[in-house]
Amino acid sequence: MDIYSIYNISNNIAGFILLGFPCRRENQHLFFSLLFIIYILTLLGNGAIICAVVQDQKLQTPMYIFLANFSFVEIWYVTTVIPNMLVNFLSETKVISFSGCILQFYFFFSLGITECCFLAVMAFDRYLAICRPLHYPTIMTGHLCTNLMISCWTLGFLWYLVPIIIISQMSFCDPKIIDHFLCDPGPLLALTCTRVPIMELTCSTLCSLNLFVPFGFIMGSYALVLRAVLRVPSTAGRRKAFSTCGSHLAVVSLFYGSVMVMYVKPASGHDSGTQKIVTLFYSVVTPFLNPMIYSLRNREMKEALRKMLGKRELES
Numbered sequence: 001m002d003i004y005s006i007y008n009i010s011n012n013i014a015g016f017i018l019l020g021f022p023c024r025r026e027n028q029h030l031f032f033s034l035l036f037i038i039y040i041l042t043l044l045g046n047g048a049i050i051c052a053v054v055q056d057q058k059l060q061t062p063m064y065i066f067l068a069n070f071s072f073v074e075i076w077y078v079t080t081v082i083p084n085m086l087v088n089f090l091s092e093t094k095v096i097s098f099s100g101c102i103l104q105f106y107f108f109f110s111l112g113i114t115e116c117c118f119l120a121v122m123a124f125d126r127y128l129a130i131c132r133p134l135h136y137p138t139i140m141t142g143h144l145c146t147n148l149m150i151s152c153w154t155l156g157f158l159w160y161l162v163p164i165i166i167i168s169q170m171s172f173c174d175p176k177i178i179d180h181f182l183c184d185p186g187p188l189l190a191l192t193c194t195r196v197p198i199m200e201l202t203c204s205t206l207c208s209l210n211l212f213v214p215f216g217f218i219m220g221s222y223a224l225v226l227r228a229v230l231r232v233p234s235t236a237g238r239r240k241a242f243s244t245c246g247s248h249l250a251v252v253s254l255f256y257g258s259v260m261v262m263y264v265k266p267a268s269g270h271d272s273g274t275q276k277i278v279t280l281f282y283s284v285v286t287p288f289l290n291p292m293i294y295s296l297r298n299r300e301m302k303e304a305l306r307k308m309l310g311k312r313e314l315e316s
């Protein structure tokens with residue numbers, strides 16, 4: 001369907017039209033297949049990490065419990081994006097309802113904020129384990145671990161709640177066309193009948209705070225970790241410490257590197273193609289890569305996964 005037909009349809013619907021990635025029909029089928037495979041592999045990879053942590057008693061530690069929660073967030077994070085993208089590839093009209101758009105907006109950002117919180121908590125856990133190893137068992141107790149998990153989930157789902165409620169009460173004018181594959185705040189606020197600079201500033205401020213505060217905390221934690229590791233006399237000890245932190249740092253670099261490109265600069269400063277590509281990377285590619293990063297670089301996780309897969313082979 002061409003852009004003129006979509007424009008005419010947009011004037012007669014109650015929701016929005018997500019343009020997604022406009023391309024020829026045969027290319028849409030190719031992208032559909034590729035995205036579907038990535039989605040299934042992402043679910044399997046993160047699901048395997050959760051199962052390994054639940055089943056292996058050696059992994060019943062705060063480090064891996066946080067990792068299991070992080071993987072659980074990743075599963076729902078991609079689920080807020082990819083299924084709708086798959087439908088969009090096969091749809092002629094590419095329509096998303098108003099309530100569906102607002103819900104996607106809310107859950108996508110809430111889960112993203114929860115992910116940022118867990119990355120910060122995981123950095124704090126590594127700081128305690130490496131910099132204060134003797135006090136680690138008394139500080140990172142089961143009670144504190146549970147409270148940190150609850151705090152991450154609660155903060156994530158409350159952080160953006162008020163702005164989203166306000167945005168859901170706004171009126172949007174025709175044409176209701178969002179040049180994106182999801183309901184992102186920049187393109188969405190651009191469709192309001194009356195521009196509300198204070199709301200745009202609020203959304204930008206909340207995004208920036210959620211990015212820079214956890215990121216600064218993570219960098220501060222790892223600066224202290226690096227200083228402590230360099231003081232370790234044995235090469236084997238330094239290698240083990242770097243190996244433990246390497247996976248987490250790789251995930252932090254992938255996620256924050258792409259997200260900051262998108263949200264540190266105002267949405268108006270990016271063309272639609274750049275917005276889509278960067279958003280695709282941190283919302284789809286990063287959750288797909290994270291299980292491989294954690295499983296390939298972590299010896300205990302590899303052993304747990306091997307043991308779990310070996311049991312299933314014997315049972316079958």
